[in-house]
Amino acid sequence: MRSIFYILSALAVMGLGFWAYRENYQTQSAAREVRELRQQIGLEREALAVLNAEWAYLNRPDRLRELASINFDRLQLLTFDPSQFARVDQISFPPFELRNVSNSVEVIGTLEGAQE
């Protein structure tokens, strides 16, 4: 009985040791991963800043104006003009059609026995 108890406790100690060992290495690898991700986020941020700068550079008004005049034949873009404001009723919407009435509900009835 006693020997079984010793063996079991020895096994338990070995198991716990193995578990602690694994946890330790998992923690370390998780920490490494976090570090790598942080670094990656930093690089992505840097790239984002460059892309933002490039976006702003490509969308600078001078360039857009030049592009609009180069492509005038195809796009015919003109500067925004007061006459382009319109009221909703100036827009030609598609003609309005009445739909067929189906599943109608009777709302008129006769009062039976009302004459009496």
Added chain:
Amino acid sequence: MSDNSELRTPLRPLARILAARRRGENPDNIEKENIRLRHEDMRDKSRLRSEGRLLVLGVFFLCAFGIVGVRMGQMAISTPIEPQSSGSGTGIVALRADITDRNGRILATNINTSALYAHPQDMVNPEGAAHALVGIFPELELERLLRDFTGERRFVWIRRQLSPEQQQAVFDIGEPGLLFGPREMRLYPNGDIAAHIMGGATYGREAVNSAEIVGTAGVEAQFDEFLRDPVNDGAPLQLSLDLTVQAATEDVLYGGMRLMNAEGASSVLMDVYTGEVIAIASLPDFDPNNRPRPATEGDASQSPLFNRAVQGVYELGSVFKIFTAAQAMEEGIANPSTEIETQGPLRWGRFTINDFHNYGPRLSLTDVIVRSSNVGTAHLAQMIGAERQRTFLGSLGLLEATPFEIIEARGGRPLLPPNWSEISTMTISYGHGLSSSPLHLATAYASVLNGGLRIEPTLLRQDGPRLGPRVVSAETSAAARSMLRQVVSRGTASFGEVPGYEVGGKTGTADKPRPQGGYYEDRTIATFASIFPASDPRYVLVVTLDEPETFIAGETRRTAGWTVVPVAAEMIRRIAPLLGLRPEIETEGPVGITLSSN
């Protein structure tokens, strides 16, 4: 024993001495015995004290060595870990915050680049490297590089910024003594748009692995601390400018400047309720990415770095008349239909005040503004008086530098007459003798015409109106707007009509002062200060042309009505839709005509 100090035992107690004498003993022995006891007592006490001290010292050393030992043990058994900053992931933030317009479009940002430096002692082939570098960067001097690379120097800066292509070309030289340091570079992606507001930036203290960026002018200098403050966590500085409107403004202004053969031009577009400057331009301008050095000789006001809208103070001419008219109405001196004497010329001492045309003996106050009569305005100013005029103009902010948030604004201080005499009052009433900047004028117009509440010009985006103390009543403000509307619909600024936008405004043509005194005959500053829409004011636009000249209808024209007004009208046509203003169908006739009392 402790009582001994208080109750000193006598050395020769009488009782014992008498007893000893009786026994025939020597009483001196008693004294010696007592002395001995006393000495023993003293010795015990000092020994105890020393022991205590030794104990304290011992404990102290034990603790000290213990701490050292424990710390050494800790260090020996712990694994070495590189210290790392932990946070919620916001980690890397640029050295200097971005600047954006009111819609978040980037006006200034940073990009990463490299700086090139050399360690000549590590060089394999200094002559070859110098020749190759001059091949890549033609602006470098070969002799200087050769001297630096072969001389005693151990460190040489070559260039502060490299493009990636240039960096690759330097790599291809294959010289181990040429090294790169990371750099952040300030980039203004829109080039010369809003150049005077941006100002520019340069490097401050430099080291191999980083350099600080320091603003040199404009908002970059004004908000230098804010932009560099890490506490803001990279939050951008949001300006009140609208990039699209600013670009359209500069486009039209440049076209107008060329068309009217003007030397320079400026414009200010301001929200009348918040004081936000939506667009502000000064031509000629420059590229803040490559800011030119300030001119060391010549007139600084001719330099492209000079901000005509903020720093330039000019006598702006008849645009000031509306202030005189507004004050006259406010003080009850006149109402819009009061007849004012306009018979010229008006003589005052050795001065003569004349009108462009002779307008006959009298005009109503509205017509004095509409036809722009100097004589009539001068008569009004005489009735107002110097002191009240000065107070009123001061309340509009025309007598001190504007609080506009660029560093140059402090230099835009109005020039006042040294002695505010009656003749000064009369000339200032139509805009001569007092110099102010176009930004001052825009601020004063906004304050008078927005319903009469003082506003301050600002470059930062505001969330709501920032209205200051009342300067004129709402009625006076409405009457002044009606007058300005009539100036456009039937007066000197008839070219300023933009259908649907109810433009109201006042022209001003001022002869330029000669540097040696007096005025030029043939050089003018033409200004158009306008408000739109006049019945429900939203924006004030001030456009100024410096020395315009155009040949229209058989005459060389230099007056504002022929030069700057068409430019301003075109500008309003372009920018009003961009500002989201829809054209309205106008009601005919002056606004205030039904406000008669019985």
